[in-house]
Amino acid sequence: MTKPLIALGLEGSANKLGVGIIRHPPHPISSFKPRPPAEILSNIRHTYNAPPGEGFLPKDTAQHHRQHVASLVQQSLAEANLTSSDIDVICYTKGPGMGAPLQSVAIAARTLSLMWNKPMVGVNHCIGHIEMGREITGATNPVVLYVSGGNTQVIAYSNQRYRIFGETLDIAVGNCLDRFARTLCIPNDPAPGYNIEQLAKKGNILLDLPYAVKGMDCSFSGILAKCDEYAAQMAKGTLTDPNTGEKITPEDLCFTLQETVFSMLVEITERAMAHVGSNQVLIVGGVGCNERVQEMMGSMAGERGGSVYATDERFCIDNGIMIAHAGLLAYSIGQTTDLVDCTCTQRFRTDDVWIGWRND
Template identity: 85%
Template sequence: MIAIGLEGSANKLGVGIVYHPQHDKNSLKPPPPAQILSNIRDTYNAPPGEGFLPKDTALHHRRHVTDLVRRSLVEAKLSIDDVDCICYTKGPGMGAPLTSVAIAARTMSLLWDKPMVGVNHCVGHIEMGREITGATNPVVLYVSGGNTQVIAYSMQRYRIFGETLDIAVGNCLDRFARTLNIPNDPAPGYNIEQLAKKGKVLLDLPYAVKGMDCSFSGILAKVDEYASQMNAGKLLDPATGEKITPEDLCFTLQETVFGMLVEITERAMAHVGSNQVLIVGGVGCNERVQEMMGIMAKERGGSVYATDERFCIDNGIMIAHAGLLAYGTGQTTDLQDSTCTQRFRTDDVFVAWRDD
């Protein structure tokens, strides 16, 4: 089976085509890996110091979706007749961009008489991560601009063990990048990561772990306060008396929020008895969070699984792959139900393609 996937829940528009080889479900052999035929992405970047607005992001997606679909088919050396289904991101995400992509998928379905499959964005990340890394039954840390969740599979659902109580960790990093007027190209979080590598001073920030959940808004407020003091020349290293730099603030923010994520992930591993951690989502590309998680997992005799930016950052391939898994179990989305929603919980999805 072959599927084309459209992702546009935030500022990245992705179109991907995936091929699932035939597999006998009664066979004891594992299914052959999915084959990625194309994976194209175009990103809307707001000016430095600004975030991307829903209306501008939606306009970007509408302008580029036709070209990306055409390019993906050319790269895959396919015609639309070869495609079995059209998969799109149903949610969660930003309303206007999601709507633009849903309309594009609906139009393609009507024009080419192909069935649709609406896909949960979070489940798309998880299934793509499992496919690429080979992780069997890991605890999943899902970290992105709009989501922060610790997840584990049980009884055909991805159960949420902990999550953010306010803003997501990626949103926290992105908003601090605006405070420092850090460019959004290629991504604000990536630019913070590069600055943090040069930081040396670790300042005190609130450490807001509440059971299995996290809170990042108070941390953001405090580090913003530090930035104001730094700009006024009043923020000094308590040990040396030297002036604190933007690199120090980025280092401080990363170490604090990633430490919180490692703590709740380890607690979930202990609860479910797993020694595998799979990191997915855009923030999952960060080398420091992978390193910190690796230290924790090694102490527990476990392993960390992560992917590179091709699959961590929002992409169409993950939507095509997860959609094709659902389509293989007979799931489709009727035209009247081909809507989108900003609030689509990970644990709302019935994972029919996995067997306990």
């Protein structure tokens, strides 16, 4: 790449609709020097929130994306002080994610591509999180803990692939937190996981929960079922601390849930670090914003002489800029997606993607 390249990214795999614009400085492909930092020109997001006690349905989420995508693209261009002629490539989330919302964004990307006569790049959502995390934090070759509403994976790079060393065997950790928020009728605004985190800070009684770690894999459905059982007992006033007899509160249940699932995540991440010989951990995905999981992971990494890298909600939570960035990395080495192939898929494995822009 011998000239600056600018990409517009569209993300809509779940209830967040994101539009971002990024510029990569000139950097010859043959150069062995590190690529100069990318310049974030715009990063706008609009969230669909369902009422408390309910989850977001695919059809409602897709309608939200269709309603807002055009205005978000206009806002993004205005914020970046650009016009459509300045954009080199349109990048969009190909998957994984919810089918109907993904389709809405894919249609928007195809429409912009045809209107502006620009090439397209379909991006793996997980790769977007990883590459954005690496870009923002400067982590070189970390073990990646990818934790979100739809995904829980422990990942490390090897031979131009991001290899999955461990993952959830049923539901994702973010889905576990979100569904328990519904049980307690915790508001979805700004996010159910965030609201659980705030309640957990006020809890101090730790109850017994299943602890399901199997090698580097983990399971959360049994934990959720037990938490729902505790919540029903609490509603009847029959749930007490077995040691003191003190009544259990919603804050205690949120504290218990977080401490248990985050301990599991720390264990499988440490096992992966030992396996690949890394002393860096990069936490990405919406759950990665949680201060408690960052604190627990930091304690573990510190004991190993390592360090933890994480970003704030601008880049942890689903956003368009991560899609623009990962798409532009692919575009810089000649990868594009033909119009007929600009589809989406709910199942798109992290290790399916060839990482041709890395040669380490």
